[in-house]
């Protein structure tokens with residue numbers, strides 16, 4: 431039996447937090463920690479961001495929820511902001527990333543049916559992560575998280591990431607394809623970055639075949655990679671884009687945005703959500719967007735990210751146990767030569783909260799609002815911990 435009446439779905443560290451401020455979290459024993467991944471790219475504006483807290487407080491005293499059976503002015507306002515930022519035409523609001531992707535998947539399927547394709551399929555990538563609902567789990571390219579949940583859904587075709595030829599091959603052999611769903615930078619899947627040429631060719635291929643290009647920007651969106659959405663950095667425009675994580679800075683909200691023909695797929699009754707886009711969630715997200723715009727936080731993500739990568743490269747590039755340092759804006763990976771789960775408790779003991787994805791990739795997703803000093807502190811702390819770990823590890827190996 432677990433010690434708490436909670437389902438056994440998470441491996442948790444023995445630590446609980448009581449409060450937070452900016453890059454810092456404080457545990458129940460009064461210890462202070464630097465958070466290098468902000469609740470997995472959620473608190474992009476830092477913990478308890480004052481403007482977001484104020485917006486939530488004010489709205490909570492006015493109206494929390496009223497259902498989508500009525501007009502919600504804040505939802506329309508947030509939709510307009512997101513359309514202005516993205517170049518999309520309209521939005522569906524959900525409460526999470528997986529639900530935003532469910533909306534995208536449903537748009538693709540219905541788009542197929544409207545074109546007369548009875549059994550539409552969606553091309554998805556190796557090592558993708560799109561969520562834990564049955565459709566998004568099926569779309570994800572990770573057999574570990576799928577194991578035990580078969581039968582998965584049909585209608586997904588998997589190809590290697592950054593490999594345009596394999597998609598061209600599918601185009602030739604499979605007339606049921608209606609869309610491609612892809613993360614511009616794979617977050618959970620080890621921080622693989624789509625190449626510029628690949629994204630350009632993918633956009634062209636989708637146009638030639640009348641497929642929807644659907645980008646999962648649940649993690650890369652909201653300024654993190656240097657532009658509001660990562661695709662702007664690639665100079666392409668998708669037909670559908672989803673986001674969530676950083677959108678509410680901790681208040682749950684997700685969005686599925688669509689353009690052109692994809693924006694016309696849904697009609698009343700085709701999709702819905704009880705909570706999605708309620709006044710409280712929209713007030714939080716409006717405060718987030720306002721700050722990203724006025725404080726130019728996307729630009730700031732590029733500056734801070736370059737600074738952090740520079741320090742990491744100067745100090746770690748020659749180390750044999752570091753195989754790669756890469757990233758875009760404040761989405762940075764330090765890839766190690768072996769799976770290194772022991773790094774997490776080691777960092778924690780040194781007052782640093784880190785995340786390791788794909789077993790050997792330290793994934794940095796810090797707050798876009800941090801100071802230059804905090805960025806240096808983060809990078810230098812990571813260097814110190816990796817060196818300490820490597821020294822320890824080599825000692826053990828001898």
Ligand SMILES: *Cc1c(COP(=O)(O)O)cnc(C)c1O
Pocket residue numbers: 525526527528529531559560561562613617618646647648649674675
């Ligand atoms: C986290 C994540 C999801 C799932 O979001 P949830 O809010 O956990 O449902 C989907 N796609 C990507 C790229 C993510 O990083």
